[in-house]
Amino acid sequence: MDINAVNALSYEDFLEIFGNVIEKCPIIPAAIWIHRPFKSLADIEAHISDFIDSLPESGKEGILRCHPDLAGRELQSGALTRDSQEEQHAAGFTDLRPEEVSHMRSLNSEYKQRFGFPFIICARLSGKRDITRELQRRLGDSREAERVRAIGEVKKICALRLRNLVLSDPTNKL
Numbered sequence: 001m002d003i004n005a006v007n008a009l010s011y012e013d014f015l016e017i018f019g020n021v022i023e024k025c026p027i028i029p030a031a032i033w034i035h036r037p038f039k040s041l042a043d044i045e046a047h048i049s050d051f052i053d054s055l056p057e058s059g060k061e062g063i064l065r066c067h068p069d070l071a072g073r074e075l076q077s078g079a080l081t082r083d084s085q086e087e088q089h090a091a092g093f094t095d096l097r098p099e100e101v102s103h104m105r106s107l108n109s110e111y112k113q114r115f116g117f118p119f120i121i122c123a124r125l126s127g128k129r130d131i132t133r134e135l136q137r138r139l140g141d142s143r144e145a146e147r148v149r150a151i152g153e154v155k156k157i158c159a160l161r162l163r164n165l166v167l168s169d170p171t172n173k174l
């Protein structure tokens with residue numbers, strides 16, 4: 001799909017395709033559709049990033065709370081979005097031993113209790129071991145630092161989802 005094809009989409013089709021680039025937050029692609037014509041894939045990414053940055057802290061935290069835990073209940077019950085399922089699989093979380101699952105569950109719940117939102121990391125960029133270590137390390141950070149860090153990870157996840165959607169077509173010109 002090239003940028004002209006993206007710009008030619010109706011908002012219904014745009015949302016159908018890009019609705020989950022920020023996990024369970026279709027309001028974000030719905031909001032930035034107004035900025036068409038987009039110049040490039042990077043331009044779409046920049047509009048999403050600016051929209052997120054313009055939100056009050058409560059809105060940013062709301063985005064964080066739309067994300068499922070890594071190795072959490074939704075993974076076990078098959079209730080993840082397809083994007084999240086693929087990302088958690090890529091990091092190795094679909095292949096954990098029972099004791100690894102309980103370890104992740106207890107770290108996730110400690111993190112949520114401490115910060116009030118779930119631990120978020122771009123799972124496609126690390127493996128389960130590094131992610132578990134990072135979760136332990138980040139438990140010692142301040143709430144403010146974690147909020148900033150987590151939003152940065154949401155943007156990385158978004159960038160990879162966008163690329164995956166658009167660049168999988170070899171004829172693309174984005």
Ligand SMILES: NC(=O)N[C@H]1NC(=O)NC1=O
Nearest residue numbers: 068084087120121122123
């Ligand atoms: N909690 C969390 O990081 N969730 C996610 N990370 C990612 O890459 N996909 C997710 O759903």
